[in-house]
Amino acid sequence: MQNWLIKQATAKPDKLALIYQGQHLNFKELLNKVRQVASGLVALKIRKADRIAVLASNTANSYFVILALQQIGALPVLLNYRLSLSEISQQVRLSKVKLLLIDDDLQLNWSSAELLRIKTFKLSQLFRLAVSKVTLEKEFALNEVASIMYTSGTTGQPRGVVQTFGNHFFSAVGSAFNLGLDPAELWLCALPLFHISGLSIMMRSLIYGMGVLLLPHFSTESVNKALQTSPVTLMSVVPQMLQQLLTEFPATGYQPKFRGFLLGGGPIDLATLNRCRQLNLPVVQSYGMTETCSQVVALSFADAPRHIGSVGKPLFPIQLRLSKSDAEIQLKGPNIVTTYLDNPASFQQQMTADNWFKTGDIGYFDQTGYLYVKGRKNEMIISGGENIFPQEIENVYQNYDSVTEFAVIGVPDQKWGQVPCAFFTARKRIDSRLLKAYGYQQLAHYKVPHYFCQLDQMPKTASQKIIRPALFKAFEKFKSRLS
Numbered sequence: 001m002q003n004w005l006i007k008q009a010t011a012k013p014d015k016l017a018l019i020y021q022g023q024h025l026n027f028k029e030l031l032n033k034v035r036q037v038a039s040g041l042v043a044l045k046i047r048k049a050d051r052i053a054v055l056a057s058n059t060a061n062s063y064f065v066i067l068a069l070q071q072i073g074a075l076p077v078l079l080n081y082r083l084s085l086s087e088i089s090q091q092v093r094l095s096k097v098k099l100l101l102i103d104d105d106l107q108l109n110w111s112s113a114e115l116l117r118i119k120t121f122k123l124s125q126l127f128r129l130a131v132s133k134v135t136l137e138k139e140f141a142l143n144e145v146a147s148i149m150y151t152s153g154t155t156g157q158p159r160g161v162v163q164t165f166g167n168h169f170f171s172a173v174g175s176a177f178n179l180g181l182d183p184a185e186l187w188l189c190a191l192p193l194f195h196i197s198g199l200s201i202m203m204r205s206l207i208y209g210m211g212v213l214l215l216p217h218f219s220t221e222s223v224n225k226a227l228q229t230s231p232v233t234l235m236s237v238v239p240q241m242l243q244q245l246l247t248e249f250p251a252t253g254y255q256p257k258f259r260g261f262l263l264g265g266g267p268i269d270l271a272t273l274n275r276c277r278q279l280n281l282p283v284v285q286s287y288g289m290t291e292t293c294s295q296v297v298a299l300s301f302a303d304a305p306r307h308i309g310s311v312g313k314p315l316f317p318i319q320l321r322l323s324k325s326d327a328e329i330q331l332k333g334p335n336i337v338t339t340y341l342d343n344p345a346s347f348q349q350q351m352t353a354d355n356w357f358k359t360g361d362i363g364y365f366d367q368t369g370y371l372y373v374k375g376r377k378n379e380m381i382i383s384g385g386e387n388i389f390p391q392e393i394e395n396v397y398q399n400y401d402s403v404t405e406f407a408v409i410g411v412p413d414q415k416w417g418q419v420p421c422a423f424f425t426a427r428k429r430i431d432s433r434l435l436k437a438y439g440y441q442q443l444a445h446y447k448v449p450h451y452f453c454q455l456d457q458m459p460k461t462a463s464q465k466i467i468r469p470a471l472f473k474a475f476e477k478f479k480s481r482l483s
Contacts, residue, residue, distance in 0.1 A: 001169075003137050004206035005031055005067060016186070016211035019230075020060040027209070030067075033060075037068035039134040040126030048073030050098045051148070053118075055081045055088070056193045057103040058216050061123040063202065065101055066193065068126075070146055071136045077160070077341075078149040078194035080461070081106050091150055092118055095160055095341060101126075105216070142166030147199060148341055151290050160341025161290045163196075168203040171293040171335040174315030176208065178298050179234070179262070179284065185210035186257075188226055188235040190218040197236050197264060200294040220248045227254040234258075238265030240405070240464045242283070243272055249279060262286055264295055266465055267373065267391045269398035273308045287311035287373060291350075291357065293335045296320075297371055310370040320371065321356065322363060328377055329363045330356040362389070379468065381410030381418050386446050393420055393449065396442045400435065402426045405458050407466045408449060411475055422449035423471050425458060453478045 005027070008015070013028035025033065046052060052074050056062035069076040077095045079088055081103075092100060100120040140146070146165045150158040187205070189212050191198040205212045213230055215222055218241055226232060228250055235258075237245070242261060260282025268285070276283045286298035297320065299312035314320040318333035336357050340347045350358050362374045375389035382388075390408035397406040405425045410418040422435070432452035439448035459470035 001142070002139055003071070004140065005034060005071065006136065006138075008206060008209045012209050015209055017205065018060065018063060019186075019211065019213045020063070021216070023060065025060075030064075033064050034067045034071055035134060035136065036130055037061075037064045037123075037126050038071045038136060039131045040129040041065075041068055041072055041074065042134050043129040043131045044099065044121070044126075046072065046074050046099065050074045051077050051095055053077045053079055053092055053095060053097040053100040054194070055079050055100065055102045055106060057081065057105045058189070058193055058198070058214055059103055059105050059123075060214070062103045062193055063214060065123055065126065066147075066199070066202065067206075070140075072134070073137050073144075075145050076147055078147060078199065080150065080192070080194055082461075091158070091160075095148065140165040142169065146203070149194060149196065149199070149290060159343065159346060161337055162339050162341055163290075163293055163337055167293040167335045167337055168200065169207060170317060170333065171200060171295070172204045172207040174318060174335065175204065175262075175295060175298075177316045178300055179259075180301075181208055181210075182233050182259070184231070184257075185233050186213055186231055187211070188213045188215065188223070188230075188232045190215040190223055190241070191236055191238070196288075196290045196294050197238070201236060220244045224248055224250055227258055228252070229255065231255065231257045234260065234262060236262045236264065238464045239263065239268040239272070240460075242268070242276070243404075246272065246275055246279075249281075253279070254281075260284060260301060262295070262298075264288055267375070267395070269395045270309055271399050277305060277308070285309075285311050287329075287361075287371070289359065291337050292318075292331065292333075293337070296331055296333065296335060299370075303370075307366075307370050310366065310372050313370060319356075322365070323352075323358075326377065327362050327364060327374075329359045329361045329371070329373070331359060332356050379409070381408075381420055383410070383413070383418050383420070383446055384416040386444075388420060388447050390420070393422070393439075393443065393447055396439070397422065397424065397435070400430075400438055402428050402430060405466075407458060407468070407471060409468055409471050409475065411451070411472075411479075413450070416446075419450040420447065421451040421453070421475055423453045423455055423458070423474065425455055430454065451475070451478065 008027040009031035014026050017027045017030040018025045054076050066076050100118050104122045104124050147163045187201050189201045262284050264286045284299050284304050286295035288295040296318045297311050297314050321330050360377045362377050375391040393408045394406045403426050407423050408420050411421040413419040435452050459467040
């Protein structure tokens with residue numbers, strides 16, 4: 001189909017495309033900025049199908065460069081700047097990129113040439129390298145690669161996920177059919193552009209012809225201010241972001257054009273959802289992952305109040321089923337990717353014999369066909385023959401006074417095989433005996449954590465997901481103190 005950016009710049013040249021730190025760009029102006037960056041890329045002899053790594057921050061320049069790479073047919077490999085240097089180095093090596101582009105705002109204090117052994121440029125340099133003529137892609141084939149990003153690595157080794165224009169297109173279509181599409185849509189993006197939840201907003205902008213209000217980072221103050229003063233209609237959030245916004249929710253509420261939050265990125269406690277309902281604050285729960293190009297299952301605004309806790313029903317055109325053996329959620333549809341970068345064999349291990357994608361999540365349907373996610377298959381704890389999902393325990397303890405975050409893992413036990421171990425943050429020090437007594441009132445005794453470890457902060461990815469392998473390492477230190 002026709003190049004999305006060129007299409008919008010031709011059909012809706014004066015339509016708002018991007019707001020960043022007071023700068024307003026319509027689609028015609030956005031195309032001109034992107035064309036300028038693209039000419040700088042061409043001056044660096046970047047060609048179609050070249051893999052180019054990008055350490056992107058939430059800035060206008062990062063926005064421009066991701067689009068510019070697509071415009072000349074190059075493949076943006078989006079890296080998480082919050083990773084350690086060794087992790088970034090590993091992904092640069094595995095992705096076999098030609099060049100590394102770094103957002104000036106990151107101000108990284110290391111010599112990339114020496115440590116990463118790859119040529120690097122700051123994004124601002126691209127504007128000074130512009131050549132007189134650049135040819136942009138006229139069409140986007142649906143099977144062409146649009147973006148490459150690594151999984152968050154919350155449960156294991158990150159893998160490069162290859163996302164096509166078709167994956168992004170059908171993701172946007174499914175979302176629009178579910179949420180509806182306001183002609184004056186303005187989507188607030190405070191999630192990182194190198195994460196699928198952030199990038200998908202950029203892609204939807206080009207497909208819908210909608211505006212994006214891009215924030216440099218998430219903060220409760222800046223987001224609450226934007227939702228009060230800017231004509232934002234939608235915002236994507238993860239549970240931790242929503243919980244933080246509620247702690248400083250303005251007494252006057254948000255401006256009337258705001259339609260609600262699209263919630264993804266993991267489970268959320270019912271207390272938070274009930275609070276949103278009391279505040280008349282629409283929240284649409286959803287389910288998706290990097291491999292599905294964002295949401296594939298979601299509630300609608302109409303269904304959300306009646307099905308609190310459910311992630312909804314499969315969006316158009318996704319098919320969903322639960323495996324007969326263990327109720328694993330399995331998916332089929334055009335927004336699901338078809339390979340991992342240079343590792344098709346690893347991706348095939350995620351597929352069933354009849355070509356359904358295995359998500360690794362366990363779920364169940366209620367009587368009306370709404371999906372509920374119990375937790376990750378590889379996070380399930382088997383204690384004395386009983387199956388325990390961390391999410392069930394976490395939901396209970398999120399209601400405990402002063403607890404701000406709560407996470408559970410299964411740790412070895414000589415008697416039971418495994419037992420639950422809890423890590424939490426709180427606004428004050430909490431005696432573990434009180435937490436254990438609370439658990440006995442709310443849960444079956446075998447589900448009550450055997451250990452409680454209070455942390456100053458949880459180890460998290462850039463998308464605010466808890467890094468569970470780090471909790472296992474923390475338990476080893478905790479256990480050594482007990483012995």
